[in-house]
Amino acid sequence: MGKTQKKTGKGRLDKYYKLAKEQGYRARSAFKLIQLNKKYSFLESARCCIDLCAAPGGWLQVASKYMPVNSVIVGVDLVPIKPIPRVVTFAADITTTNCRNLLRGELKDWKADVVLHDGAPNVGTAWIQDAYGQSELVLMSLKLAVEFLMKGGTFVTKVFRSADYNNLIWVFNQLFGKVEATKPPSSRNVSAEIFVVCRDFLAPKFIDPKFLDPKHVFKDLAASIPADEDKPAVAHNAQANVFQPEKKRRHRDGYEDGDYTLFKTIPASDYIKGPDPVSVLGSFNKIAFTTEEEKEWLAMDVTSGDVKANCEDLKVLGKADFKALIRWRLALREELGLDVKTKAIEEATETVEITEEVDEEQAIQDELERLNAESATRRKRERRKANEVRQRTIQRMQLKMTAPLDIGLEQHDESLAYGQDDVFDLRGTEKGMRKKGGVAKLIGEDGVVEAESDEGDDDGDASEDEDEILDSEEERERKTRGLEAELDGLYDAYQSRLREKDAKYKVKEARRNLKSREEWSGVQEDKDDSDDDSGSDEEGGYDKMHQHLDDSSSDESDEEAEEDDVETPPTKKRRMDASGRSLVVGLKESKPAGSQAAKVWFSQDMFAGIGDDLGDDEEDEEDEDEEDDQEEEDSDVDEESEEEEDEEDADEDDFEIVPQELEDDSEMWDITNENEDEMKQAYIKKYGLVTPEALTIAQQLVNREKTRTELVNEGFNRYSLNAKDGLPSWFLEDEQKHYKANLPVTKEAIAALRAKQRALDARPIKKVAEAKARKKYKAAQKLEKAMKKAEGVNATSDMTEREKAQSIEKLMRKGASTGHKKKEVKLVVAKGAHKGIKGRPKGVKGRYAMVDSRMKKEVRAKKRKEKVNKKRKRT
Numbered sequence: 001m002g003k004t005q006k007k008t009g010k011g012r013l014d015k016y017y018k019l020a021k022e023q024g025y026r027a028r029s030a031f032k033l034i035q036l037n038k039k040y041s042f043l044e045s046a047r048c049c050i051d052l053c054a055a056p057g058g059w060l061q062v063a064s065k066y067m068p069v070n071s072v073i074v075g076v077d078l079v080p081i082k083p084i085p086r087v088v089t090f091a092a093d094i095t096t097t098n099c100r101n102l103l104r105g106e107l108k109d110w111k112a113d114v115v116l117h118d119g120a121p122n123v124g125t126a127w128i129q130d131a132y133g134q135s136e137l138v139l140m141s142l143k144l145a146v147e148f149l150m151k152g153g154t155f156v157t158k159v160f161r162s163a164d165y166n167n168l169i170w171v172f173n174q175l176f177g178k179v180e181a182t183k184p185p186s187s188r189n190v191s192a193e194i195f196v197v198c199r200d201f202l203a204p205k206f207i208d209p210k211f212l213d214p215k216h217v218f219k220d221l222a223a224s225i226p227a228d229e230d231k232p233a234v235a236h237n238a239q240a241n242v243f244q245p246e247k248k249r250r251h252r253d254g255y256e257d258g259d260y261t262l263f264k265t266i267p268a269s270d271y272i273k274g275p276d277p278v279s280v281l282g283s284f285n286k287i288a289f290t291t292e293e294e295k296e297w298l299a300m301d302v303t304s305g306d307v308k309a310n311c312e313d314l315k316v317l318g319k320a321d322f323k324a325l326i327r328w329r330l331a332l333r334e335e336l337g338l339d340v341k342t343k344a345i346e347e348a349t350e351t352v353e354i355t356e357e358v359d360e361e362q363a364i365q366d367e368l369e370r371l372n373a374e375s376a377t378r379r380k381r382e383r384r385k386a387n388e389v390r391q392r393t394i395q396r397m398q399l400k401m402t403a404p405l406d407i408g409l410e411q412h413d414e415s416l417a418y419g420q421d422d423v424f425d426l427r428g429t430e431k432g433m434r435k436k437g438g439v440a441k442l443i444g445e446d447g448v449v450e451a452e453s454d455e456g457d458d459d460g461d462a463s464e465d466e467d468e469i470l471d472s473e474e475e476r477e478r479k480t481r482g483l484e485a486e487l488d489g490l491y492d493a494y495q496s497r498l499r500e501k502d503a504k505y506k507v508k509e510a511r512r513n514l515k516s517r518e519e520w521s522g523v524q525e526d527k528d529d530s531d532d533d534s535g536s537d538e539e540g541g542y543d544k545m546h547q548h549l550d551d552s553s554s555d556e557s558d559e560e561a562e563e564d565d566v567e568t569p570p571t572k573k574r575r576m577d578a579s580g581r582s583l584v585v586g587l588k589e590s591k592p593a594g595s596q597a598a599k600v601w602f603s604q605d606m607f608a609g610i611g612d613d614l615g616d617d618e619e620d621e622e623d624e625d626e627e628d629d630q631e632e633e634d635s636d637v638d639e640e641s642e643e644e645e646d647e648e649d650a651d652e653d654d655f656e657i658v659p660q661e662l663e664d665d666s667e668m669w670d671i672t673n674e675n676e677d678e679m680k681q682a683y684i685k686k687y688g689l690v691t692p693e694a695l696t697i698a699q700q701l702v703n704r705e706k707t708r709t710e711l712v713n714e715g716f717n718r719y720s721l722n723a724k725d726g727l728p729s730w731f732l733e734d735e736q737k738h739y740k741a742n743l744p745v746t747k748e749a750i751a752a753l754r755a756k757q758r759a760l761d762a763r764p765i766k767k768v769a770e771a772k773a774r775k776k777y778k779a780a781q782k783l784e785k786a787m788k789k790a791e792g793v794n795a796t797s798d799m800t801e802r803e804k805a806q807s808i809e810k811l812m813r814k815g816a817s818t819g820h821k822k823k824e825v826k827l828v829v830a831k832g833a834h835k836g837i838k839g840r841p842k843g844v845k846g847r848y849a850m851v852d853s854r855m856k857k858e859v860r861a862k863k864r865k866e867k868v869n870k871k872r873k874r875t
């Protein structure tokens with residue numbers, strides 16, 4: 001009977017669990033640090049190491065093993081850690097000052113070379129909370145790290161792939177020269193954890209406290225895009241509720257002041273006449289018709305049955321229902337004459353103009369101004385169209401962006417719509433959104449939904465606003481269309497995210513791509529990222545970024561900026577200090593606002609090269625749409641790329657991490673080994689395909705279920721990148737057997753192989769076949785001989801016919817016989833009457849052999865003695 005294996009849902013007793021047990025590590029997580037250290041070698045040279053969240057002490061054991069003797073190792077955890085030789089431990093909460101003081105007391109003036117953090121909040125509630133808690137913990141550990149790390153030191157931390165991931169990486173990038181995210185093989189695939197190794201601590205003299213403040217680092221996009229300063233964050237969340245109703249938001253803002261009810265009703269008149277319909281739809285549960293006037297509205301044609309039903313429960317509505325309610329409001333306002341007001345004013349203005357006495361020159365001047373205004377409006381429309389195209393491009397790009405990582409990377413919920421660039425300050429994003437006709441801008445001053453708004457739509461731009469009012473019919477149409485396009489885009493993005501989140505889809509995707517993000521080689525920080533700017537300031541960081549943003553925002557309100565069609569959101573800038581290390585110094589406006597989100601995302605190394613392509617695509621589209629600005633843009637881009645190239649050459653060493661890895665792994669990557677390939681080909685020619693996996697792949701190729709490229713891509717997986725050197729042979733053998741990618745096999749492939757095997761089994765082995773053939777050949781010869789003899793007998797005349805027949809029969813019988821039978825030897829036991837007799841026993845005929853019961857034992861005893869004697873002689 002097979003042994004039953006103890007197992008939990010996660011398959012806890014896996015290889016690393018057993019290895020940890022075998023090697024005396026307290027936790028299987030020890031192998032994560034071993035593998036991280038194998039890749040980055042930060043322990044061997046470290047003299048002082050702090051392990052935050054260290055219990056039960058697996059990482060401490062590894063640190064103690066790999067760090068030089070006499071080095072200082074300190075471990076902290078909420079729970080006490082059993083003593084480990086050479087390691088000092090204490091129990092403390094790493095988020096408290098007490099912990100900091102304890103560390104300070106322990107280390108005195110020392111600075112640590114390495115700070116480790118493998119913490120996970122001990123909650124186990126909802127995933128979102130866990131992930132957020134973990135991100136906060138990471139930030140707290142970073143806070144300790146920046147205090148205790150020495151310049152050039154290393155900080156290793158576990159991060160969950162959640163909405164906060166990019167923000168954390170951004171912060172790391174501000175403080176460390178090299179930041180790489182990686183997932184060691186021992187980290188379970190199902191786990192969302194990823195390890196970020198931050199090397200080369202920059203030790204800046206001043207670190208903006210906001211870098212280490214969760215409130216700033218994990219700022220919610222929705223809460224950080226105030227369309228105007230007066231609106232509370234709740235209102236913006238409300239807008240997001242309407243435009244992305246399917247998405248569940250975190251409620252960090254809590255209840256509104258003084259309002260602690262969950263079910264909220266609003267009178268219909270407030271919704272219809274109020275200035276902010278979207279906030280109403282996003283914040284309330286029901287629109288009630290209580291007054292006489294409101295009840296009359298219910299009876300009007302514009303108020304369809306659907307609208308009535310929708311008003312009953314706003315929280316269950318989808319995007320289309322919200323659209324219907326917004327349209328209903330517009331229609332009702334028209335019916336009630338609330339929206340005609342502007343027209344009346346306009347007419348009145350015109351009348352005044354007509355009655356005014358003007359001389360001819362003045363009339364020409366006015367006419368010229370009017371024409372100018374018209375052409376400005378036309379240009380504005382063109383710009384608007386171009387913006388729409390750009391926005392669609394950005395959305396497409398963002399959707400693509402989720403495809404590879406996502407494995408699982410649950411990025412910002414909001415990000416697919418607008419905001420992957422919402423790191424720290426999202427004012428730029430908001431601006432981008434405004435430019436792109438985003439959510440905030442869909443709501444006009446009077447609450448009328450606007451589809452699009454240009455960058456020049458500032459208060460001062462009165463003439464243009466007038467134009468907007470003049471063709472209000474067309475405008476309304478356009479607004480509605482814009483709104484629908486906007487919502488469709490957001491909905492598509494949402495759908496795509498849903499698909500991404502679907503576990504099955506993810507697994508399928510993961511199998512298909514065997515995505516490099518999950519690979520051991522890890523996600524690396526894009527070195528280009530740090531090279532993309534040559535101009536630099538001495539001051540940097542968050543404040544600088546703000547200042548720059550502010551500058552740029554004020555610029556944008558200028559008329560000159562208005563003329564500039566290129567939307568230029570903030571882009572991270574780095575400067576190179578004397579040692580060639582990159583420092584973030586501020587922000588630069590160089591790319592379209594939407595691409596900021598992509599930039600944060602594509603700043604990871606795995607996208608190196610792709611980003612350029614994408615950028616090119618985007619530029620191409622812009623080129624098509626904005627011919628006016630083409631030359632200007634092109635020259636900018638050229639200059640930038642030249643700068644980038646120059647700097648790349650100069651600073652190659654600083655960021656070149658990959659080659660080293662490639663060297664290490666070159667053995668594994670050597671799939672082009674021609675000899676090996678030839679040998680494989682020869683083997684396949686000789687024996688055919690012998691594994692179900694190979695047969696399945698062959699079937700898939702033949703049936704065109706998969707392309708060659710897909711198969712090649714699938715060949716790259718986390719297993720194929722494992723460095724093997726330095727590992728014991730028994731470990732490698734074990735890995736060879738059990739640590740492999742699971743290739744799919746089909747029933748047909750297995751059936752085909754079984755049939756082949758059966759056919760093989762049915763064939764006799766070579767020697768037997770040869771012996772049989774020899775026997776057959778001899779028999780045939782014998783028969784032939786007998787027949788010849790029989791012919792001779794038949795030909796003789798001195799035998800009677802009967803004698804001849806008898807003789808021939810005998811000959812043929814002999815010739816047909818298959819060899820001589822073994823003569824039987826009869827065994828006669830020498831007991832009873834046969835005991836001690838000599839010669840043939842009585843009544844026994846033919847061959848016989850006497851056997852004696854004693855004889856067997858005596859023979860054995862004799863052999864035993866001989867053996868013993870031999871041994872003695874040798875000694």
Ligand SMILES: C[S@@+](CC[C@H](N)C(=O)[O-])C[C@H]1O[C@@H](n2cnc3c(N)ncnc32)[C@H](O)[C@@H]1O
Pocket residue numbers: 026027029030052053054055056057058059060076077078079092093094095118119120121122137
């Ligand atoms: C995954 S375990 C660490 C395992 C450890 N690296 C090892 O190899 O043994 C996570 C630890 O984080 C600790 N932890 C969670 N929140 C903490 C906090 N605020 N302060 C200190 N430790 C914390 C937990 O007590 C838990 O022991």
